[in-house]
Amino acid sequence: MSSVTDKVPLIVEGHEILISNPNKPLWPKIKKVDYLQKLVQIAPYLLRYCKNRYLTTIRYPHGYGDKTYFYQKNCPEPRPSFVKTAKLHEINYVNLDSVATLLWLGNLACLEFHPSFHYIDQSFPAEWVIDIDPSVENEPRLMDAVLCIGELLETLHIQSVPKTSGATGVQIVIPIIQKYSFDQLRKAGQFISEYLVHKYPNLFTIERLKKNRGHLIYIDYLQHWQGKTLAAPYTPRARELAPVSTPLHWHEVKKDLHPKDFNLLNIEERLKQEGDLIQKVKPQQLDHLLEHISN
Template sequence: MPAAIKGSITIEGQSVTITNPDKPLWPEQSITKRIYLEKLAALSPYLLRYLRNRLLTVIRYPHGVEGKSFYQKNAPEPLPPFIRTVIHEDINYISLDGLPGLLWLGNLAALEFHPSLHYAGSSLPCEWMIDLDPSREVEPRIMEATAIVGEVLKSLGLSSVPKTSGATGVQIIVPIKQGVTFDELRKVGHLVGRYVTEKHPGLFTLERLKKQRGDKIYFDYLQHYRGKTLAAPYTPRARPLATVSTPLTWDEVIRNVSPEEFHLLNIEERLRVMGDLIEQLPPQPIELVIAGLR
């Protein structure tokens, strides 16, 4: 990324204002805003793939991860000319087109990117995601649970890619062809969720209320729906170690990797070696599973 000149950088022909480049955003990792913007630029070929043409919610931390935060759905004013917005249900969402917009948001201390699960103007899902949400802050069984769900999907003829949420959970992603509906995916999700909770009642739960889950991992098939969001692949997270939501191999899941192993200071090297594991998986025949439920 070009060095800041008089408080701005030129990216793809657009001038992006940079303020307070030395402000600490992740103090524990010594990551300043300048470093963060450099890492965002390196992540952009991967992160933007899952943000483009979607309705974007960001979480901003004006004083870094140790300060207060707020969710932002409505695009903040004033907007630079390279930011495109889309009105959906009376909210003026940002819909990112490229790196200038990503860095503009990074300068506003947007540390997390949570896109809609459908494209702007569409009511159909872009992919299918199952969210495994631990009830405990530290959950040593999360990779065990992930492997179990992966095997069930495989038994249905569906390959998938697990990814860390960057926090405590894991999402399992199944690429799909356009045309499948959210409601159809919910039916498959409910089927898989019931199966794993019946087979492993001490590990999984379908209970939505956290206070009633005990120490079980919530198999959340309901979050994947219109109007909802999940952490984008490759989004940074506002956690002390600057973790990044990272796609995994199934071998890594079996080895019980920790989500804390993947962060802003090492994600570039991983991507150089492994590329985007999600993009490498073709759309799966979910239509056959849906047809079998009719």
Template sequence: MDDQYVRIEGRELRISNPEKLLFPGLTKWEWVLHLTRLAPYLLPYVRKRFLTTIRYPEGVDGEFFYQKNVPSHAPEWVQTAKSGEITYILLQDLPTLVWLGNLACLEFHVSFDRVDHPGYPTELVFDIDPSVSGFESVMETALYTREALRSMGLDGVVKTSGATGLQIYVPIQPRFTFEETRKISEFLARYLQKKYPHLITIERKVKKRGHRVYFDYLQHWGGKTLIAAYSPRARPEATISTPLKWEELKPGFTPRQFTLETIHQRLEKEQDLFASISQPHHRYDLTDLLGFLSKRRNLDLV
């Protein structure tokens, strides 16, 4: 099929090789259509964040590369922001999303801070990954994490990574540095590891983790990224990083059930479960918690 042209929000975009398979049984044209349906849920959080995409020019089974710097052939209307030596793409609108989709960008990873508050994260984020197959221990760890957060006067939203893990987001006022939020993250991680030593580890070396779940508090840092909510993952099943209700974390749950083919029906039913993060009415003030931690010499939670 010849290239297709679409007009979105006043921008004309070319979809090249629309019949090329990007996922098994899913063409680039179908991929772009899926992205347009995901846009109302994906865009609210990723706007004004430094974007890293993963591109698969020949589809999910082919070679891939990370795209941080804006390519020289980008349309002039694509917004960008510079950080260090990198000029990042800003995923601000639907035309930009479709343009990226045409480039076979299959994953969208974004920074924890925004260009209008660089260096100040908008959430505490905890990344929970299994060391062995199975999802039960990951769910158990996430529920223990929420219990500990609530004892600290905090609460958040949990989402699947779209792969094998879960991620927890706690909205905070964007006036605390990564160094300050790291104090809270490490405090929580060490507390959980101490309380549940047979379940949770903070060991970075995979070979030393055994069967325990890896509680990654180090990923939350300036210059690093995490998969965006509602971003697809470059897997044959085209899984989606999907926000959840806490009560969904129960035996039998699997993150593989959320794919490009199934996510739209879920969104019609549940709407945007990530709205309290992407468009929060309340952000936690960490001042008192940081003051409490600064007075403690050990990592016991009270």
């Protein structure tokens, strides 16, 4: 184990962080020091979806292929004074609200950031997310399936943003006016999912157990709930080539798209060109959909 004298001090936002093993490879082409630099680049985007939320991280002490990885909900200890926390159900979560806190977590080999769907001390969802999960690793129909959902939402006059999960799936993010309950959004998700399963029975399923899905693509409307999480927009993922969960234009959703197309080595250039696509969609009213469901 490294001693304090083996660590490199880094000053961030006026706070000192001691970086251990800066040359440790976290991905084949990315050392820890490189990773921290990349986190600084994506921080303005990633923090937007983690700040003032209950954060779960996934830590890989020996890099992305480390089989001893683990999920961390409780804030690691000891923690610096600048790291803010928030308690929920006896768990003391990190509030990822600063670059300094992000780099402190990065130094601990937190390679993924999964925030809650709601803000600290609030009960209403901050946005609505539908998770599209293929049942096989390389699903050639995935983007067609995502387009079907996007077209349905457009028919319902709901604007949305698809984003790669950074792993095998895609999530559809719907910015919303913050007045709808998790229960209302679950009913809306169930309505949309059941409609799609009925219309495309050879493409979609809402079967929760993977072993019972066959080759159908799972529409997971149940994951969007208080206490659950999904990969944040712009979080890195602990996969080969260091993919980043990346929002897309709808015209980019096509068959040859792959989550590995967007990664820590090229995400900075994309953000310079595109900015945050989720922020370009105004919060959506869902009253018309909810009224239709209740009738």
